[in-house]
Amino acid sequence: MRLVRTLAAGIVLAAALPLLAQGGLTVPRTIEAGSAFSVQSSGSGQGTLYIVGPGQVLKRDVQLGSSVNFEAGALYNAGHYLVFLSGSGDTASLDVLPSSKVADVSFLARPSRLPVGLRDGITGAVYLFDSYQNLVTKPTTVDFQLSTPGSAAQNRNITTRDGAAWIAVDSSPKEGAAQFIARVGDIATKRIIGQVPGDPCGLQMTARPAGPKVALETAPVRDCSGNAVPDGTIITFTESFNGGQTTVDVPLKRGIAKVEMPAYPGATITVASGVVLGNQIRWGR
Amino acid sequence: MSGRLLALILFAATIVFVVIGTVWPLPEAVVFAGGGALANDTSSPQAALRSFGDDIHAQAWGKAYFSLANRAQFTLPQFMADMMGYYPNLRTYSGLDTFEIAPVHATDTDAEFHVKLHWATVVGDAVDNRDVHVVKNGDRWQVDWPFTKQPVLPPQVIPVNYLRWDVIYRGAGDDWGAADVEQPHVKIIDMHPVQRAEGTFIMGELLNEDVVPAYVSVTATLLNKSQQPIATEGSFDKISHLLLPKQVTPFFIKFADVNLSQVGGVRMTPFSTLIPASADPVIEVQDEKLDTSAVPSLSGQLVNQSGQIANVAHVLGTFYDQNGNLVWVADQYVDHALLPQTPVAFNIHIPEDLAHKIASQRTVISTFNMGGTA
Numbered sequence A: 001m002r003l004v005r006t007l008a009a010g011i012v013l014a015a016a017l018p019l020l021a022q023g024g025l026t027v028p029r030t031i032e033a034g035s036a037f038s039v040q041s042s043g044s045g046q047g048t049l050y051i052v053g054p055g056q057v058l059k060r061d062v063q064l065g066s067s068v069n070f071e072a073g074a075l076y077n078a079g080h081y082l083v084f085l086s087g088s089g090d091t092a093s094l095d096v097l098p099s100s101k102v103a104d105v106s107f108l109a110r111p112s113r114l115p116v117g118l119r120d121g122i123t124g125a126v127y128l129f130d131s132y133q134n135l136v137t138k139p140t141t142v143d144f145q146l147s148t149p150g151s152a153a154q155n156r157n158i159t160t161r162d163g164a165a166w167i168a169v170d171s172s173p174k175e176g177a178a179q180f181i182a183r184v185g186d187i188a189t190k191r192i193i194g195q196v197p198g199d200p201c202g203l204q205m206t207a208r209p210a211g212p213k214v215a216l217e218t219a220p221v222r223d224c225s226g227n228a229v230p231d232g233t234i235i236t237f238t239e240s241f242n243g244g245q246t247t248v249d250v251p252l253k254r255g256i257a258k259v260e261m262p263a264y265p266g267a268t269i270t271v272a273s274g275v276v277l278g279n280q281i282r283w284g285r
Numbered sequence B: 001m002s003g004r005l006l007a008l009i010l011f012a013a014t015i016v017f018v019v020i021g022t023v024w025p026l027p028e029a030v031v032f033a034g035g036g037a038l039a040n041d042t043s044s045p046q047a048a049l050r051s052f053g054d055d056i057h058a059q060a061w062g063k064a065y066f067s068l069a070n071r072a073q074f075t076l077p078q079f080m081a082d083m084m085g086y087y088p089n090l091r092t093y094s095g096l097d098t099f100e101i102a103p104v105h106a107t108d109t110d111a112e113f114h115v116k117l118h119w120a121t122v123v124g125d126a127v128d129n130r131d132v133h134v135v136k137n138g139d140r141w142q143v144d145w146p147f148t149k150q151p152v153l154p155p156q157v158i159p160v161n162y163l164r165w166d167v168i169y170r171g172a173g174d175d176w177g178a179a180d181v182e183q184p185h186v187k188i189i190d191m192h193p194v195q196r197a198e199g200t201f202i203m204g205e206l207l208n209e210d211v212v213p214a215y216v217s218v219t220a221t222l223l224n225k226s227q228q229p230i231a232t233e234g235s236f237d238k239i240s241h242l243l244l245p246k247q248v249t250p251f252f253i254k255f256a257d258v259n260l261s262q263v264g265g266v267r268m269t270p271f272s273t274l275i276p277a278s279a280d281p282v283i284e285v286q287d288e289k290l291d292t293s294a295v296p297s298l299s300g301q302l303v304n305q306s307g308q309i310a311n312v313a314h315v316l317g318t319f320y321d322q323n324g325n326l327v328w329v330a331d332q333y334v335d336h337a338l339l340p341q342t343p344v345a346f347n348i349h350i351p352e353d354l355a356h357k358i359a360s361q362r363t364v365i366s367t368f369n370m371g372g373t374a
Helices: A002-020 B002-023 B027-032 B045-057 B061-066 B076-084
Strands: A024-026 A030-032 A037-042 A046-053 A056-063 A067-070 A079-085 A091-097 A104-110 A113-115 A122-129 A141-147 A154-159 A164-169 A176-184 A187-196 A205-210 A213-218 A234-241 A244-251 A258-262 A268-273 A276-282 B095-106 B110-121 B124-137 B140-144 B186-196 B199-208 B214-223 B229-234 B248-256 B265-274 B283-291 B297-304 B312-320 B326-334 B344-349 B360-368
Touching: A024 A079, A024 A091, A037 A046, A046 A091, A056 A067, A104 A176, A104 A187, A122 A141, A122 A176, A122 A187, A141 A164, A154 A164, A205 A268, A205 A276, A213 A234, A213 A268, A234 A258, A244 A258, A244 B360, A258 B283, B045 B061, B045 B095, B045 B110, B045 B124, B045 B140, B061 B076, B186 B214, B186 B265, B186 B326, B199 B214, B199 B265, B199 B326, B214 B248, B229 B248, B248 B312, B248 B326, B248 B360, B283 B360, B297 B312, B297 B360, B312 B344, B326 B344
Parallel strands: A030 A091, A113 A187
Antiparallel strands: A024 A037, A037 A067, A046 A056, A046 A079, A079 A091, A104 A122, A122 A164, A141 A154, A141 A176, A176 A187, A205 A213, A213 A258, A234 A244, A234 A268, A244 B283, A268 A276, B095 B110, B110 B124, B124 B140, B186 B199, B199 B248, B214 B229, B214 B265, B283 B297, B297 B344, B312 B326, B312 B360
16 A cells, blocks of 8 residues: 555656756846846746845746836845745745945944044944845945034045945134034035133233222133033132132023132132143232 | 749849839930930039930930020020021031030139030041030029020022033933943052051052943952952041042041951942033132141031021041152041031041141032032
8 A cells, every 4th residue: 555655646746847947947136226127038837936135035827937126216225136946846036136236325324522633533424225224335425524614614525335435524723513414415404513612821810909809800702722611611710828718610691701719919810621730920019 | 833933033123123213213314315304413513514405315306405504695596506506507407416514623712623515426426526614603603605606597598500511311212222321430559458456457559430420339359368268348427429520539438446457459340420410619728737746636627608598517637758658547527507608617537647648639519519519
């Protein structure tokens, strides 16, 4: 009985093998992501065509010997694909390349805030993608532009390598929100970089009597590029007299810091901000 | 068998002691348990003062007040305010832990004592020093309390025009490539390790070199000669955590049980993050005096120049030698609220062996507002 079954199975297999063995595939070697293409099979009978690749699998029932058309957008992830007919030993391969048309410019700009006049202080990196978010590896020119209101814009063109390009630029000597733009063709991505004043420069104060006290007031506090130091910056007034000392940390308001301190004749008054020292006043007797 | 007998004996002894403690408790235990007050002993100046202290400890304000010889000079609420303040402050949630009595002089009719009241606060021991007079009225001694009238703010509206920073971080709607707000840039501008009997200390100063306020802290890791970590500690509260732009804070990190001779390197890690903050209140440090005598200290007065009440003030003193090198960092919490334009004294203790090296100092104040922002 077992022998009969084995013989029957052998006969069925022998009948099927010539049918599958007739298969053959003709596919384009490369296509652009999202473009239409066709696969030509050979032989006769029914079969199932598989296209397997990175993150995507296509399956179609086919009449062997005919051509199978894939519409635009059917295969869109760039990479190496394997094409085969089920049950057949016939395989082929297909490379899907990123589109040469850039659809998206991903732009990383760092930092979002930095002091003015910092050499190579701002870095920008772009990654170019097609409309299917494939990295566009074809060398492409990226136009970087950093512009600060009231200051000349900095322009640089960089060609991408393996889909990426990066740049380092100096922060402007003028404070303000700079627009950092990366542009490819008519596609642009914008980032805002806050350029803030640096340390106070030439810190100066004046003193005048105010009843029993002495009124101290700084001149408008600016950095070495002439930018107004922002309000809230701490200005430290220190009055030394006869072995004693009075200290006040005053935040800038409307560009100046002012305070009233005890008026000790002969006292020495100094002003500072962070590690920057200002002038010194000796209060008269 | 002997184990069971021992357990039985211990159990029986415990029961006996519990009964004894319950039926005949020590008077001090009653007070400390909050179960009642001591009977006033007014037979001697010391006893009267101790009874008064026990009443304060038990927060039996009325009993303490009515035991005073000079109670006609102030009311019970004023007496309570003298102890705890009218406005929320460090003492508001504290209790009297212990008190020390040191006799100064005594006669048949009066006596003088120096009293140290140790208040247990959330930041540790807060000491209140008072010179107390005790007088004899008839056959009993009574405390003549050195009442200090607490300042009161009259009802008023104080206009302020202070700066404030708020922070908006990146959200779900932002492009993935868009950078979040930059964290504040801070820098350690000074660092000095020192060996003391208690261990190794790392002191230094941290500068906020940015234009935005920063919440800061510092962590130090001690490395051995092979550059392997020995211990890591943080500055905890020995730093002013809120730094406004260009503000400098000292920091102080203690490594108990580590000897400086074991240390081959120190790895400093400053931390900073953005924080919504206000530039108010502005605190003036007035009449600072550096006393390098027998009990060295830095004393002075804090004056709140703003309209906002600062409930708790933390004074951090940085001490330098003649060359401007860092010698020591010390701090003190002020246990009174800082009312506008009302001076409050502070006194920071300086180690005696370091006092002679100190030539100058810098004082930084950080304040905390209960129920408000920093």
